[in-house]
Amino acid sequence: MGKLDWYILKKFLVTFFFCMMLFLVVAVAVDSSEKTDDFVKSGLSSSQIITQYYFGFIPHIWGLLFPLFVFIAVIFFTSKMATRSEIIAILASGTSFNRMLRPYLVGGLLLGVILWFGNRYLIPKANEIMSGFKMTYIDRNDPTKNQQSNNYYRRVDHDTYVGMKYYDTTSKSAQSFFLDRVKNNKVVYNLRSNFIQWDATEKKWKLQNAVERKVDSLGEVTKEYPTLTINISLKPQELRKDEYLKDKLSTPELIRFINQEKLRGTEGLSALEVERYRRTATPAAVVLLTLIGVVIASRKTRGGSGMHLAIGVVTGALFIMSDRFSTVFATKSDLHPLLAAWLPNIAFSLVAYWMYTRAPK
Numbered sequence: 001m002g003k004l005d006w007y008i009l010k011k012f013l014v015t016f017f018f019c020m021m022l023f024l025v026v027a028v029a030v031d032s033s034e035k036t037d038d039f040v041k042s043g044l045s046s047s048q049i050i051t052q053y054y055f056g057f058i059p060h061i062w063g064l065l066f067p068l069f070v071f072i073a074v075i076f077f078t079s080k081m082a083t084r085s086e087i088i089a090i091l092a093s094g095t096s097f098n099r100m101l102r103p104y105l106v107g108g109l110l111l112g113v114i115l116w117f118g119n120r121y122l123i124p125k126a127n128e129i130m131s132g133f134k135m136t137y138i139d140r141n142d143p144t145k146n147q148q149s150n151n152y153y154r155r156v157d158h159d160t161y162v163g164m165k166y167y168d169t170t171s172k173s174a175q176s177f178f179l180d181r182v183k184n185n186k187v188v189y190n191l192r193s194n195f196i197q198w199d200a201t202e203k204k205w206k207l208q209n210a211v212e213r214k215v216d217s218l219g220e221v222t223k224e225y226p227t228l229t230i231n232i233s234l235k236p237q238e239l240r241k242d243e244y245l246k247d248k249l250s251t252p253e254l255i256r257f258i259n260q261e262k263l264r265g266t267e268g269l270s271a272l273e274v275e276r277y278r279r280t281a282t283p284a285a286v287v288l289l290t291l292i293g294v295v296i297a298s299r300k301t302r303g304g305s306g307m308h309l310a311i312g313v314v315t316g317a318l319f320i321m322s323d324r325f326s327t328v329f330a331t332k333s334d335l336h337p338l339l340a341a342w343l344p345n346i347a348f349s350l351v352a353y354w355m356y357t358r359a360p361k
Contacts, residue, residue, distance in 0.1 A: 004103075008103040019076070027061050070108065167239055172236045174197075194208060199229070254276050273337035276337070285319070
């Protein structure tokens with residue numbers, strides 16, 4: 001890394017963080033104006049709103065727009081360099097175009113690693129803060145988000161099925177419960193109870209008036225229990241609908257949750273799997289958009305920075321649209337989640353290569 005590399009890398013990082021901070025002020029102002037009534041109804045002080053909501057909102061909005069602002073930052077400062085003929089001077093000095101790309105790639109990789117780590121661990125924790133505030137103070141007044149089913153039927157392992165009716169999320173209890181174990185397409189064990197409740201102390205379920213039936217080659221054995229404690233891989237939080245779940249789980253937790261739901265035979269996991277793979281695909285897109293931004297902005301044009309920024313905004317919009325379309329295809333059709341997450345990167349890699357071959361060198 002020579003002086004020129006540090007010069008470009010410094011401009012890259014300073015412009016990026018300036019763009020992010022500038023947009024953050026606008027995003028917070030717009031969001032606070034939209035949620036003023038909710039903040040007033042919550043009865044919280046300003047400091048509580050900041051710690052319980054904006055400490056989650058700020059990392060969330062950063063993670064959401066991180067690749068786009070890397071792209072805009074690269075176009076902005078590179079276009080300024082091209083307008084001042086700095087790019088021409090660099091190439092005229094004998095520095096190859098590929099050599100000039102080195103600090104850009106270093107900066108893109110650095111920011112990509114930051115986003116990768118944030119997507120896996122930090123942003124989910126921020127989403128947990130933000131979603132907790134929304135569920136407590138905002139969603140409670142929205143009838144469309146408070147429709148909870150109180151009847152459940154779940155597969156808890158490869159041969160065990162449980163069901164309960166009239167489950168109450170507040171008391172963590174249900175009026176009716178059954179458990180079946182199946183082997184070779186035959187029910188070999190059945191447990192029924194009139195009442196079930198979660199015991200927070202023992203971290204187990206307690207049954208009242210339970211009837212246990214065991215079936216084998218010798219016949220059926222029935223036992224009755226006034227009270228019975230059972231341990232199954234089903235927790236109360238899993239019986240509550242949480243539309244923010246995929247955003248709150250860190251990547252290791254998300255992978256474990258997906259594997260557990262697959263074991264239970266749960267359908268409709270495409271959105272979770274797309275989220276899992278996107279957390280790696282999006283940091284890779286940072287490097288890709290950095291390269292595209294350099295190729296777009298390094299050519300000196302009559303329109304100057306305005307023309308470069310216009311091309312950059314259109315390109316960024318197309319990238320976001322392709323990302324959303326691939327997600328819809330994965331959740332609504334048979335497109336594999338891994339392909340859906342990486343399809344925009346694959347498509348724009350071809351675009352980047354085509355632009356690179358035609359860049360002035």
